Amino acid sequence: MLMFRVFARPEKGSMYWKEIMREIDVLGIESLGITIIISMFMGAVITLQTASDLENPLIPLYLIGYTTKQSMILEFSPTILSLILAGKVGSRIASEIGTMQVTEQIDALEIMGVNSASFLILPKIIASVLINPFLVVVSMFVGIGGGWIIAVMTNLVSPQDFQYGLLYEFRMFIVYYALIKTVVFAFIIASVSAYHGYYTVGGALEVGRSSTKAVVHSSIMILLFNLIITQLLLI
Amino acid sequence: MIEARNISKSFPDKQVLKDVSVEFYPGKTNLVIGQSGSGKTVLLKCMVGLLEVDEGDIMFDGRVFNKMKFREKKEIRKEIGMLFQGGALFDSQTVEENVMFPLSMFTSLTYREKRDRANVCLDRVNLCGANALYPSEISGGMKKRVAIARAIAVQPKYLFCDEPNSGLDPMTALVIDMLIKEITVEYNITTVINTHDMNSILEIGDTVTFIHHGEKWWQGPSDTILDTDNPELQDFVYATKYLDKYHRKR
Ligand SMILES: Nc1ncnc2c1ncn2[C@@H]1O[C@H](COP(=O)(O)OP(=O)(O)OP(=O)(O)O)[C@@H](O)[C@H]1O
Ligand SMILES: [Mg+2]
Numbered sequence: 297m298l299m300f301r302v303f304a305r306p307e308k309g310s311m312y313w314k315e316i317m318r319e320i321d322v323l324g325i326e327s328l329g330i331t332i333i334i335s336m337f338m339g340a341v342i343t344l345q346t347a348s349d350l351e352n353p354l355i356p357l358y359l360i361g362y363t364t365k366q367s368m369i370l371e372f373s374p375t376i377l378s379l380i381l382a383g384k385v386g387s388r389i390a391s392e393i394g395t396m397q398v399t400e401q402i403d404a405l406e407i408m409g410v411n412s413a414s415f416l417i418l419p420k421i422i423a424s425v426l427i428n429p430f431l432v433v434v435s436m437f438v439g440i441g442g443g444w445i446i447a448v449m450t451n452l453v454s455p456q457d458f459q460y461g462l463l464y465e466f467r468m469f470i471v472y473y474a475l476i477k478t479v480v481f482a483f484i485i486a487s488v489s490a491y492h493g494y495y496t497v498g499g500a501l502e503v504g505r506s507s508t509k510a511v512v513h514s515s516i517m518i519l520l521f522n523l524i525i526t527q528l529l530l531i
Numbered sequence: 532m533i534e535a536r537n538i539s540k541s542f543p544d545k546q547v548l549k550d551v552s553v554e555f556y557p558g559k560t561n562l563v564i565g566q567s568g569s570g571k572t573v574l575l576k577c578m579v580g581l582l583e584v585d586e587g588d589i590m591f592d593g594r595v596f597n598k599m600k601f602r603e604k605k606e607i608r609k610e611i612g613m614l615f616q617g618g619a620l621f622d623s624q625t626v627e628e629n630v631m632f633p634l635s636m637f638t639s640l641t642y643r644e645k646r647d648r649a650n651v652c653l654d655r656v657n658l659c660g661a662n663a664l665y666p667s668e669i670s671g672g673m674k675k676r677v678a679i680a681r682a683i684a685v686q687p688k689y690l691f692c693d694e695p696n697s698g699l700d701p702m703t704a705l706v707i708d709m710l711i712k713e714i715t716v717e718y719n720i721t722t723v724i725n726t727h728d729m730n731s732i733l734e735i736g737d738t739v740t741f742i743h744h745g746e747k748w749w750q751g752p753s754d755t756i757l758d759t760d761n762p763e764l765q766d767f768v769y770a771t772k773y774l775d776k777y778h779r780k781r
Contacts, residue, residue, distance in 0.1 A: 308636055318623075395622070403581055404619040408633050409608035 298491055301413040302421070315419035323385050323420065324427030328434065330384065331377060335368075335435040338376070339442030342367050347452040357453045361461020364443035366470070373435040374474040375522050378481035381428065382514040386489040389420055390510035393493030394503035402494075417490040421483060428482035429475050436474070473529050480525060481518050488514040532556055533578065533689060533721050538587030540570075540577055547573045549745045550587075557688075558719045560712050560735050562753065564727060565742035566767065571725040574742065575691055578723065579611055580604060591689065609637055612682030612720075614692040614711075618674035620666040626653070626677050627662035633685045652680040656710060672703040676710070683714055690715065692724045696731060704728065708735045729768065732756065741767065 346363040393416055396402050405412040440462065447453045453461075489510035496506045533555040540548040547570045555561035563571050576582040578589055580596060589596040591607055599607070620629050630649040634640055640648070653659065656676040661669060669677070675695060682690060695711060696704035712735040715722040726732065732739060736753030741764050743749075749764050756768060 311635055392623075399617055399622075400615040400619040401621055404613065404615060404621075406581060407579055407608060407611055407613045408636065409605040410636055 298413055298417075298494065299487070301411060302417045302487075302490075304411055304414050312415070312419055315415070316422050319419050319423035320427050323388070323423050324431065327381060327384060327431060330380070331431045331435050332438050334380060335373065335377070335439040336442035338372050339364060339368055339439030339444075340446040342372070342439075343443035343447050343452075344450070347447070347450075356457075358457045358461035358464060360447060360453045361443070361458035362464050363461075364458075365440055365462045365466070368439040368443070369436050369470050369474050372439060373432045374477040374481065375518065377432055377435050378428070378478060378485065378518055379515055381431070382481075382485045382489075382518060383511050385424065386485050386510045386514045387507040389486060389489040390493040390496075390507040391503050393417070393490055394496035394506045397494060397496045398499055398503060413494065417487070417494070420490055421486040424482040424486040425479055428485075429478045432474065432478045436471075473525075476529070477522065477525050480521055484517045484521065485514045488517060532592060533723065534588075534590040535574075535578060536588045536590065538574075538577060538584045538589065540573055540582065540584050547745050548577065548584075551742070551745070551747045552587075553740050553747055553750065555721050555723050556738065557721045558716055559722070559737035560715050561721070561723050562732055562736040562739045563723060563725050563742060564732060564739060564767070565748075567727065569742045570745040571727075571742055572693055573745075575693055575723065575725055579613060579691055580608070609685065610688040612685070612687035612690045614675070614678050614682055614690070614695050616693045616697060618666070618671075618678040620674055620677055620681070622666055624665075625662065626658070626664050626666070626669065629666070629677055630680045630684050633681065637685060648684060649680070652684050653677070655683070655714070656680045672699050672707065675699070675707050679707070679710060679714070683718070686718060688720060690720045690722045692722070694725050694727070696726070696728060701730065704730065705734065711735065 343360060343364045346360045350357070350359065393402075396416065402412045402416070405415060444455070444458055447458050448455055489507075492506040492510040492513065493503075496502050535551055535553050538548055538551050539546070551574065553563075563574060565571050573582060577584045580589075584597055588598070591610070594607065596604065596607055620626075621632065624632065627646065627649055630652055631645045634645040634648060638645070650659075650662070653662065656679050658673060658676050658680065661673060661677075666674060666677070690711070692711060696707050699707065708731050711722060711724065714720065724731070724735075732753055733756075736756075739749075739751060739753045739756055740747060741749040741761075743763050749759065749761050751759075756764070759765060759768065
């Protein structure tokens with residue numbers, strides 16, 4: 297029901313455009329730091345763990361690079377990062393819209409004749425769907441970079457081997473698969489969180505509750521759709 | 532003129548408005564008074580369409596508002612200004628942007644024209660130099676004034692105020708009241724004000740509607756309210772013990 301109102305024809309394009317730009321800034325650019333830090337460490341840890349498992353000298357060392365690449369691109373960057381963004385961005389969206397609801401700002405928009413559902417939610421969905429893939433691509437590069445750095449620093453594998461592993465059996469399809477997942481997850485994060493925010497009733501306490509619900513529900517949805525999309529695309 | 536005709540409104544657990552009929556006149560401050568919980572806010576929200584009425588009609592200058600389609604309603608809403616109890620300013624926008632917002636949304640003015648209009652409105656409510664501040668950085672009284680400026684930016688024909696001076700000191704409350712009164716007369720707006728403040732009633736009220744347990748109990752000009760012989764209204768008017776010596780003159 298809410299979705300019908302969200303995708304109604306916008307009143308004034310320029311105002312929406314301004315909102316989208318603002319959301320890209322607050323939802324996307326402000327998440328860049330955490331994306332980089334987390335991805336760097338995760339890439340490094342995956343590399344170390346793989347290396348420590350490869351005691352058997354028969355297994356070629358380039359597998360370390362290969363595994364790092366596969367884990368980062370297939371699962372870590374799209375799914376784990378989306379879960380982290382669900383926590384960061386989802387709670388933000390829910391509490392922002394929830395606060396607007398309980399302080400009558402949404403009523404004020406309605407009185408002015410603005411379709412509040414569309415005006416508040418659509419820019420957030422569009423911004424998330426545009427910016428999250430960008431964050432995920434950054435995460436892939438940084439994560440693999442982190443793995444490389446740790447591999448070279450600890451002399452576990454030579455840069456040549458690592459690089460060979462990265463390119464070994466590299467198919468562009470896994471990147472597309474990751475990006476498709478990301479776009480779906482971005483839509484889930486923005487819409488589920490906005491829904492919980494929009495239907496907040498009460499006061500500050502309820503806003504907090506809505507934002508918790510937003511994070512929990514969007515995380516569960518992400519995990520569920522992760523399963524479904526993987527089943528559809530990879531098997 | 533705004534008319535409510537026989538409107539009723541129930542929530543699942545209770546009936547709040549019972550067959551209320553009332554008229555509000557242009558260029559006048561029309562007050563709605565009543566005890567806390569009597570249904571004033573619900574009445575106001577029904578009038579502006581934030582709540583659906585169960586029965587009855589709401590008419591804005593003869594146009595039946597509650598039976599309209601969404602698009603037509605929107606046209607009328609552009610003629611409505613509303614002042615919320617907490618101001619309901621947009622947190623993410625500065626004072627100036629708040630006042631410019633309805634202009635950006637519904638007019639094709641240039642940025643300069645919008646800013647000039649916003650400044651005229653802010654001037655009108657005696658708020659200069661606060662343009663760049665955010666709502667979290669200004670006082671409650673200032674918020675109310677910004678909200679008034681935002682409401683009059685698009686020159687509304689109808690203005691609804693839900694307890695415009697609750698939570699303000701008596702002096703500031705008076706300033707806000709007088710401001711609403713002046714604007715009402717100046718632009719010939721049909722103004723509806725919810726209040727339970729006796730000062731406002733005597734100070735700025737033109738007509739007064741007394742709501743008691745969701746029913747219209749009494750309506751009349753504000754200067755006759757002190758002489759009322761309606762017992763419930765007397766209880767309301769003379770609730771403060773300092774007025775005891777005037778209590779029930781007759
Ligand atoms: N959304 C709602 N759902 C259920 N009941 C409601 C709702 N809104 C208001 N009520 C009930 O309607 C009654 C009237 O509420 P209303 O807010 O109109 O009172 P009021 O006259 O504005 O009081 P106050 O002066 O304290 O603001 C109250 O008993 C309230 O519990
Ligand atoms: Mg009220």
